[in-house]
Amino acid sequence: MGTKGTIKVAKKINDLFGSMRMVLPEQKAAILEHNAVRGLVERPLIDEDEFGEMCFRIYDSTQYDYAVTVKWFVPSKGRLGTFEEAWGVVREIDSLRKRFKLVSDWDSRWVSVEDLVSVTK
Incomplete structure (x- = not known):
């Protein structure tokens, strides 16, 4: 052939x-x-204590200039979507639009606070 x-x-x-x-x-x-x-998951429920802890880590990253790993939900079909994850230092917080700017050596992106799933050091 x-x-x-x-x-x-x-x-x-x-x-x-x-x-x-x-x-x-x-x-x-x-x-x-x-x-x-296929491959989509339902939006996870985050309780207030977890959300408060994530916001605290985001704020700390801006104050003490240390990197965090952030995981957030990206909706694509109703309550279904995928997760994205990025690593970097939080350089800016936009309280009006409820988002923050995550900056790494090779990328920068705005992440919505309402879509947060986890923030780790």
Whole structure:
């Protein structure tokens, strides 16, 4: 089998619905829905004490210039979403928009306080 034959097989494998002749619309919708939801988790509930501790660590990072590891929830479909994590020093707190700026050697980003899951030293 030459290069062209390999490419045709690869295209059919990548396009599952194109290579299958008999797929009901309901089946296709269910498979697509399953793939969209797969890997997503529900937003975790954070109690007040945990939230207060996380805010304290964020504020301490600005005052004493030490790095923290921050994990936050990124919503993508209703209450479902994914987690992101980054490491850095908190350089700025925006109390109006309820967010803070996390700066590392290679990146800087704004993180919403409302989406926090954990903050560790």
